[in-house]
Every structure is written in C-alpha cells, then in structure tokens.
Amino acid sequence: MSSNTESSVLNAPKAGTRWLWFHKLSSPPYAYRTSGVLRPWFLWSAVILLLVGTYGGLLLAPPDYQQKDSFRIIYVHVPSASMSLMVYVVMAVASAVGLIWRMKLAHALAAGCAAVGAWFSVLALFTGAFWGRPMWGTWWAWDPRVTSELIQLFLYLGFIALRSSFEDTQRADRASAILAIVGVVNVPVVKYSVIWWNSLHQGPSITLTGASIDSSMLWPLFVMLLAYALFFAAVMCDRLRVEILKRERNASWLADIGAKT
C-alpha cells in the first residue's frame, strides 16, 4: 500500500516534522473526522451571515442613484459569480496536488467541487439575466463576461461528464485532473473580461485599490461573499466525506466511523 510506505518515510527521523501536518491532513480517516467536526461551524456561521447580508442588502442599503432598487440583485449575483471562479481554482489546485503527489484525498476534494461550482455558475447566469433584462434591455447578450461565464459552466459539466465516463476511480481522477488544470485559463478570462474587452457588463465594484460603491452598499456585499464561501466549505465537508467513503471501500478504519453521520 502506497500510503503505508509514505507514512514510514515521513515518520523517519531524518524527514523531520516539517511535513507532518501535510501527511496528517492527507490521511483519509483524519480528513473524514475533521470535516465532520468543522461542518456545523461553517454551516451555522454561513446561515447567520446570509441572514445579516440579505437584511443589509434588501433593507438597509439605499437604492442606487442610477439603477434604483434593481442593483440589489448584486447581493446574490456577485457572490455566486465569484464562487463559480473560486471553486474552480480550488478544484484545479486540488487536481494538480493529486497528480503531482498522487494524493487520493486531493482528487476526492476536486471531484466533490464540480457539481457545486456548476450550480454557482448557473446562479450567476440566472441572476445576471434577471439583472440584464431591466438594465441592458435584454435577458441574454453574447457579451465577453456572459460568454466566458457560460464556458465556465461548460467546464464544470465537462469535468463531471469526463469523470462519469470512467469505471475506474483512479483513471477518472487522473483524466479529469488534467481537464481541470487546463481549464483554469478561463478563470482570469472571466475575471478580467470586463477590463480587456468593451463589455456591456459593468466594471468591478471592488478592486485592490478600493471600492467604487458606498460603504452602506458595500458591507452587505462583503458579508454575502463571506457567507457563500463558508457555505461552500460546509457543503464540501459533506461532499468530501462522500468521496472518501467511495474511495476507501475496504479500509479498516471504516469500522470506527460510528453509527451516525
């Protein structure tokens, strides 16, 4: 078993303790237990922040001087759009780690990400259409931002389809990892599309140098961004555990997982 040889190498006195955390984190039983402990913290802080952010966005923030109340779509549109990119980066990095260090757990994480990322892309496109209709006068435009976000959705769907075409999990892991890594080029294209090309889509409200919107409108957006990220973390705790259970079919530690999830 490869994991046993790895552990004996890492536990050897010469290797030191520098990589011990890495080894520990990549051990399936440890990851299984840790994600079970972390999930409620992620979930409930996400729920509280979602309520606070929605209240702030719908009731406390003033209407925009140009877009009036329609701008309030920003509080569900930007978090889902930004998560559709963030999740992909997590998926691509996990895939690369899985390929380079042959770490099963990293592949498990990547496999768990795809469907959630796809749903965030769907939400970004849907809320974008419902914002575009009153502001641009159209539900859909083949605009650089919109088109590249659609490609983002297709990358997730391609990743899922490619995985399901393999019976063998290890082969599925390797093939889909390559797709995830190649596809990561689309992330900066989506992010900078509004700057690189003349786009219908408005420019970024938040940049590294500051924000172009008032703080009364900005704080609910930050709260919602954090809420979506924590929500993703909570969902991933469950999805990672599912992937671990699928991969560790006959591992002896499964006898200790307990009767309750």
Next chain:
Amino acid sequence: MSVAEFFDMGGYAAYIWPCYALSLVVLVGIAVSARRSLAAEHTRALRRVQSNQEQAS
C-alpha cells in the same frame, strides 16, 4: 417604508425576487443533497464493515 413598498422593490420586484428565490432554492438544494448522499454512503459503508466482520468470525 411599508411592507407593500418593500415587496414592490421600486417596481423591480419581478426581477429581484426570482433571483433571491432561486438562490435560496439552489443553496438549500446543494446542502440537502450533500447530506443525503453522505447518509446513504455512510449506511453502505457500515453494512460493508458488518458483512466483513461476519465473514471474518
């Protein structure tokens, strides 16, 4: 601001509420489906462990 004014969203109700409604449905949906598939996979794993132990004894 009255309740009716709030729900009217300055005339943009038809655009704002579908966005919030679908976001809620999708977020709840992905959380529930993750929970359910974990429960199913967990039951399957326990059953496998049990049958392995029975074979061993």
